[in-house]
Amino acid sequence: MEIELKNVTKTFGHTNVIEDVSMSMRSGRVYGLQGINGCGKTMLMRLISGLIHPTSGQVCVDGKPLVGENSFPESMGLLIENPSFLKSYSGRKNLEMLASIRGRIDGKGVQNALERVGLAENADKKYGKYSLGMRQKLGIACAVMERPDLILLDEPFISLDEAAVERTVQIIREEKDRGALIILSCHDYDLLTGCSDEIYKIVAGKLAHRLVRDGSGQFKEAAL
Amino acid sequence: MYKVIRYDLRYGVLEGWRKLLLAVGMGALVLANCYIVFVSLSLYFTGEIWNFGSLGASLGDMIVLGLGGNFGRTGSGSTSSFVFPTLWYLSVLFPCYMTLTLASDDISSGGVQIMSRLRGRGRWWLSKCALGAVLVVLYYAALYALLWLVCVLMGFSSSAVPNEAIFNTYFDVVFVASETTPAALFAALILQPMLVTVALSLIQMAMTLIVKPIYAFIAVAAYLAASTLSFSPALLGNFAMPVRSSAIGVYNFDFLSCLLICAAVSAIAVLAGWWKIAKTDIL
Known part of the structure; x- marks a missing residue:
């Protein structure tokens, strides 16, 4: 999979929340987005995921622009801001219901995802009774359970305890090794650098820096 | 597509079952109203308060008395009245309230996961429309089932044909269509309100993609209120009032026109929602 943003600008009212962003991403790599609150990280993720439309420019997946009825990438797992599920159903049931739409995985696949995020023990508890951390884990499980080609994780470490953070880092590595393209935003610089192959620093909706991990594992400034 | 409709119908109905209690509440109001009317009719016809059995009432009477609507302004000059x-x-x-936030709530929560799996906003929207229509049908089914059950328990006829004497006395209007077929009465009393409500719910759901749900609800409520005052077919509420149906015979809001207009309005609502959701930014 290859994602390409061509001069993408997103405007709300008179404000450019994303301005003239061009970038290219491919499978088997983790792309980190870094920046202060409100700099446009989540908006960029929403543009790539097809949730919002560019005011100008194009988002292309494998050369095809996201437009019209097929405005979402074909195989995508998504965790953007607060995950939301049906409160009166268990975490497991919620995932099973969503999995039934594509029909790619069965109950075993759901169980596997729940185990990977460390939620298997509480899988049959109602979602409405989940703590914030458990909700976040379920959101991560939902994003990765169908082994999608593109995974967008917006602040996945929020509300997670130390063990869960480690597990999530492990999941990101496993998904990358599987060949998924992962886009990650995170305020913890150590976690971001620990997971990412490339880091884009966003300032006021514009790409300001691009850091690429070299052979020695160090990040070096690269051309945008 | 079918999988998401199945998903929405299965879990949307299960999740929204509490809303269907509105049908039970509505049924209770209708029954309370019927009780009051039957007491006065019993007194009028027999001189006894609770001699309901001698009234010869039917399910059709309960629907017409409770959910029939009005004849508009009746009488003339200083004696004219409007109820x-x-x-x-x-x-x-x-039911419009039941379906009000189906789309707007979902779009800001779990709907994102469904849309991304469907790879299409339009398919998600169609599924919401199907769920809205099904919830309206279930509402009416529950409401009429409750009225039918009470009819059976009370020993009334479960026929949809209203009793002419009750009708003439209550409405002070002559029951013109005494020759109307039961099928036509069934359509007027049960199907027409359902079709109109489905159409209004879909229009309202499409509006919630543009304005806040409360404004969409107020617009529908005002539009519906206007139907009680005017007899224009452009005001769909006229078709939802059994007493204004051609089956009753005083006015001529017939089933075929109702079906065609409601189908057209529903189609417009679905297409407008499809068009709007395709352009909407999901934040």
Whole structure:
């Protein structure tokens, strides 16, 4: 999979929340987005995921622009801001219901995802009774359970305890090794650098820096 | 597509079952109204308060008395009167309220996961429309089932044909269509309100993609209220009032016109929602 943003600008009212962003991403790599609150990280993720439309420019997946009825990438797992599920159903049931739409995985696949995020023990508890951390884990499980080609994780470490953070880092590595393209935003610089192959620093909706991990594992400034 | 409709119908109905209690509440209001009317009719016809058995009432009477709507302004000059059909109004507004936030709530929560799996906003929207229509049908099914059950328990006829004497006395209007077929009465009493409510719910759901749900609800409520005052077919509420149907015979709001207009309005609502959701930024 290859994602390409061509001069993408997103405007709300008179404000450019994303301005003239061009970038290219491919499978088997983790792309980190870094920046202060409100700099446009989540908006960029929403543009790539097809949730919002560019005011100008194009988002292309494998050369095809996201437009019209097929405005979402074909195989995508998504965790953007607060995950939301049906409160009166268990975490497991919620995932099973969503999995039934594509029909790619069965109950075993759901169980596997729940185990990977460390939620298997509480899988049959109602979602409405989940703590914030458990909700976040379920959101991560939902994003990765169908082994999608593109995974967008917006602040996945929020509300997670130390063990869960480690597990999530492990999941990101496993998904990358599987060949998924992962886009990650995170305020913890150590976690971001620990997971990412490339880091884009966003300032006021514009790409300001691009850091690429070299052979020695160090990040070096690269051309945008 | 079919998988998401199945998903929405299965879990949307299960998740929204509490909303269907509105049908039970509506049924209770209709029954309370019927009780009051039957007491006065019993007194009028037999001189006894609770001699309901001698009235010869039917399911059709209960529907017409409770959910029939009104004849507009009746009489003339200083004797003219207008009674707002509160029960009928509520009976249509309740299901509109049930379906009000189906799309807008979902779009800001779990709907994102569904859309991304479907790879299409339009398919998600169609599924929400199907769920809205099914919820309206279930509402009416529950409401009529409750009225039918009470009819059976009370020993009334479960026929949809209203009793002419009750009708003439209650409405002070001659029951013109005494020759109307049961099928035509069934359509007027049961199907027409359902079709109109489905159409209004879909229009309202499409509006919630543009304005806040409360404004969409107020617009539908105002539009519906206007139907009680005017007899224009452009005001769909006229078709939802059994007493204004051609089956009753005083006015001519017939089933075929109702079906065609409601189908057209529903199609417009679905297409407008499809068009709007395709352009909407999901934040």
